[in-house]
Amino acid sequence: MRTRIENLKGLATLRKNDQNCDFLAGNSMDDWTMIDDAFIEMDSGLIHDFGDMNACPQETSNIKIIDGTGRFILPAFIDSHTHLVYAHDRSEEFNMRMHGLSYKEIAASGGGILNSSKQIMSSNEDQLLDSLLDRLEKSRNTGTAALEIKSGYGLTADSERKILRVIKRAKAQVSQKIWSTFLGAHALPLSYNGNHDAYIEEICSNMLPQFADEGLIDFIDIFCETNYFSPRHIDILCNTACKFNVPLKAHVNQFSSIGGLQAAIKNKAWSVDHLEFMTKQDHQDLQKAFQSNLSYRKPIPVALPGCSLFLDIPYTPGRQIIDSDLPLAIASDCNPGSAPSSNLGLCWSLACHKMKLTPKEGLAAITTNAAYALGAEKKMGHISNGIEANLILTKPISNLAFMPYSFGENNIEHTFIAGK
Ligand SMILES: [Zn+2]
Structure with missing residues (x-):
């Protein structure tokens, strides 16, 4: 009718x-x-x-x-960057932080990504699916019709597969359109003893080929940051991912500029996410990527203002990005550690109040430009x-x-x- x-x-x-x-x-x-x-x-x-x-x-x-x-x-609304599969929220860590404890102290008492990873290991798929479905309903109630969901709290082949299978099951159960991203390179498991190269090797030779063969992933992602993964790791990861036709989305420039943005551009990323910390050179390189006539997709910048609010870190310079004649997308980054809200309406407000976007620019960032970040611009x-x-x-x-x-x-x- x-x-x-x-x-x-x-x-x-x-x-x-x-x-x-x-x-x-x-x-x-x-x-x-x-x-x-x-x-x-x-x-x-x-x-x-x-x-x-x-x-x-x-x-x-x-x-x-x-x-x-x-x-x-x-x-x-379209949410092009979330981490919605996790076992438990981390409100207790928030409580500790509000009582003055530092990140180091919180991590030492069992907090952080590695804590979420332990909880994933001890949860079964049905439990994770139930909590994901609750979160998806919440996001639908605040206007989100399509979204990307990342793995990354597993950090072992079994746990990462568990998360990706949960996302696949959710795809079949909800009306929202969902994309699945393999973010194995989210943090280094303790068992790797500081050896990032060895863990990237495990991702490339074991996890990624299996997950791609099993039809579990639409994108690959990596957290490129000082003390995490390097631009060189982006190159290695993409070298394997491109054999399986899995495009890159990348966490870059959240706290420092170490060449992650440039490596993501070079490896034809579909989006470059975070960008709270951008040098003049970063701005210029991003502009160049959009001015080039190369036929592949442009690496659209994605700001995550909910994370800036929650961690009290600088906001992505959205005004400056738009004033450089670039597009900007905005996503919730919804995750238990640094942005525990999927409310894109709130992100729209933050885009205006804190990043100085106009209301119409803010809406473009969570609709048409967010669709581009997922390759869905013709459909939504x-x-x-x-x-x-x-x-x-x-x-x-x-x-x-x-x-x-x-x-x-x-x-x-x-x-x-x-x-x-
Ligand atoms: Zn993220």
Whole structure:
């Protein structure tokens, strides 16, 4: 049955004059078409028609009509970077931190990634799946229709496979579209005694080939940072990943600039995530990557403002990135250690309040540009006829800016996924 929402206060197309574009960069992030006084029709899970109320079809038979007075229709949110499979939250570590303990002290008392890894080892797939499904429902309730989920709390072949299998099972059970990323190179297991090369070798010769053969992974990822993995490890990892046609997404430049961004660009990353710490050279190299005419996908920068809020570290220089005529995507980074929230509406607020994006730029970052970070830009992240009807109907609000303005509020009345 067809559904039509009428009398909408506004409809955010995320398209500029109906032009097709893969992502919005620079000025165009703020310069896309908003239709005031609009309608939209969904049929068989797809967007069937939309436009100005003056052009709204009159037929009413066999059509469910919803009155959208005072409300906006937006493309549903897309979360291109999460770590949603974990056994337990780490609120106790947060409590310790709020009592003044340092990271070192918390880690020494059994906290951190290695703690999450121990908990994964002792959990079974069904338990992990149940908690993942709860988290997915939460993210759907805050408007997320599609998301990427990383492994990385396993750190052994068995535990990493366990996480990836849980993601695969979730893919088959929920309406949200899910991509799976193998982040074996998240931290060094204690058993490797400081030998990062040996662990990367284990990932490349054992884990990655198996997981790719088993159809468990869409992307590969690595945490490139001082005292973690190096740009050279990105090269080695990608050398194997490209044999299996698994593209790279990379954690780079969170705390320091050690060449991770450049290595990710060189290895044709689909996105470069974090970028809280960027030198002038990093900015220039990223610009160069977008100016080049090479035919492969561009490495879209992805900011994770929830992590900056939680860890109280600098925010990715989003304003500067956009002012350099680059695109910017934003994701939640939802994970138990450094960003325990999947609420992209809150990330939208942080993008405006802390990174100085305009409300329209913030929306572009969690919709159309987030779709590009996952290679899904033709299918979602904007409003066009014939694509899947993944949409957010807001509550009655005064204007679009009210969404990021009212931080911490959920102004979503309904999230449609494939028209449902
Ligand atoms: Zn992350």
